[in-house]
Amino acid sequence: MQDSIEVGTPAFRRTAWALAAAGFSTFAVLYAVQPLLPVFAEAFGVGPAASSLSLSLSTGLLAVALLVVSPLSEVWGRKPVMVVSLFASALLTLVAAAMPTWHGFLVVRALAGLAMSGVPAVAMAYLSEEMHGRAIGLAMGLLISGNSLGGMTGRLLSGALTDLVGWRAALAAIGLLALAAAVAFQRSLPASTRFTPHPLPWRAVPGSFLHHFRDAGLPWLFAEAFLLMGGFVTLYNYIGFRLLDPPYSLSQTAIAAIFVVYLAGTASSTMVGHAASLFGRRRVLWLAILTALAGIALTLAESLALIILGIVVATVGFFGAHSVASSWVGRRALTDRAQASSLYLFLYYLGSSVLGTAGGWFFAHAGWAGVAGFVGALYLVALAAALRLSVLPPLPEAPPSP
Numbered sequence: 001m002q003d004s005i006e007v008g009t010p011a012f013r014r015t016a017w018a019l020a021a022a023g024f025s026t027f028a029v030l031y032a033v034q035p036l037l038p039v040f041a042e043a044f045g046v047g048p049a050a051s052s053l054s055l056s057l058s059t060g061l062l063a064v065a066l067l068v069v070s071p072l073s074e075v076w077g078r079k080p081v082m083v084v085s086l087f088a089s090a091l092l093t094l095v096a097a098a099m100p101t102w103h104g105f106l107v108v109r110a111l112a113g114l115a116m117s118g119v120p121a122v123a124m125a126y127l128s129e130e131m132h133g134r135a136i137g138l139a140m141g142l143l144i145s146g147n148s149l150g151g152m153t154g155r156l157l158s159g160a161l162t163d164l165v166g167w168r169a170a171l172a173a174i175g176l177l178a179l180a181a182a183v184a185f186q187r188s189l190p191a192s193t194r195f196t197p198h199p200l201p202w203r204a205v206p207g208s209f210l211h212h213f214r215d216a217g218l219p220w221l222f223a224e225a226f227l228l229m230g231g232f233v234t235l236y237n238y239i240g241f242r243l244l245d246p247p248y249s250l251s252q253t254a255i256a257a258i259f260v261v262y263l264a265g266t267a268s269s270t271m272v273g274h275a276a277s278l279f280g281r282r283r284v285l286w287l288a289i290l291t292a293l294a295g296i297a298l299t300l301a302e303s304l305a306l307i308i309l310g311i312v313v314a315t316v317g318f319f320g321a322h323s324v325a326s327s328w329v330g331r332r333a334l335t336d337r338a339q340a341s342s343l344y345l346f347l348y349y350l351g352s353s354v355l356g357t358a359g360g361w362f363f364a365h366a367g368w369a370g371v372a373g374f375v376g377a378l379y380l381v382a383l384a385a386a387l388r389l390s391v392l393p394p395l396p397e398a399p400p401s402p
Contacts, residue, residue, distance in 0.1 A: 095108050124326065156257065224382055264319075296372055
């Protein structure tokens with residue numbers, strides 16, 4: 001077995017570049033539709049909650065598929081699964097751009113969600129296996145930075161191009177960009193050297209997931225995934241509806257430009273992930289969630305500048321908390337790391353799907369105050385879970401790679 005990957009080596013740079021490209025592609029494809037929810041509502045004659053299904057169905061199917069794809073990667077290998085996932089999701093995005101009906105569009109978006117499932121949990125497992133213990137915090141932060149950059153670029157391009165050439169051409173452009181990223185990933189990612197494929201007895205798969213719930217810390221981290229992502233997606237799902245209406249009356253391009261604040265998430269995920277390695281996850285996680293809560297509160301202001309500042313602060317807090325929690329899962333899971341990562345991401349995307357659509361009810365009945373109250377309540381529960389994690393007795397974590 002070869003040595004694990006250290007920070008500063010050529011292998012680390014190749015891995016970081018490849019996984020950043022994978023995260024970029026996956027999240028550009030997944031979230032390109034988010035700023036277009038008002039456009040879909042008008043084009044297909046559906047309401048805000050119904051239009052959110054173009055995102056929620058993708059995240060919901062992705063969540064379910066994670067539980068199947070992760071065990072498959074134990075048999076087929078990490079890199080092959082991720083390569084197939086990236087190419088399939090890019091091609092399905094091109095198909096979605098041409099679908100003439102709302103229901104057909106939703107079906108293709110759901111299939112794209114299934115295809116995307118090959119990257120998130122498998123990438124986390126790849127890093128847990130291949131990276132040295134000293135490198136995993138930074139590597140995970142860089143992966144999540146690629147995720148945030150992809151999410152920002154997908155949203156920004158789709159919104160701006162929709163004003164120029166229409167939403168179908170905008171989605172087609174995202175699909176072509178995702179294809180380019182898939183090629184870069186295939187060529188750059190080093191093959192696994194610390195992973196041995198082995199057939200899984202499928203009857204044992206449920207147990208390989210369920211035993212993680214006997215750990216004192218992992219269930220709390222899974223809960224963090226559900227609550228944090230659900231609140232974050234709700235915030236971005238409905239802010240466009242608010243800002244399209246008076247007194248703001250922003251254009252689709254201007255609303256898409258707000259997603260540039262994802263750059264703050266790109267920076268915070270890396271910095272907070274590294275800070276957690278230095279000062280301890282217990283000390284950092286609850287501070288990141290508190291930061292996100294402060295941002296949600298700021299969005300209640302009437303001033304557009306304060307609303308945007310609130311989105312920035314909430315984004316910084318969310319990506320920082322996600323970076324800490326996701327890397328913590330990989331360190332606590334002594335066995336079946338891919339399954340532990342899959343459970344975290346299953347609840348992460350389930351929160352996006354279920355809570356992101358539920359937020360439409362609060363927007364319809366109580367406007368933005370209802371959305372902010374809903375997200376604030378979710379994050380208060382997440383804060384309580386983080387405080388609980390901070391006082392748990394120390395437990396054995398997965399040993400650093402030699």
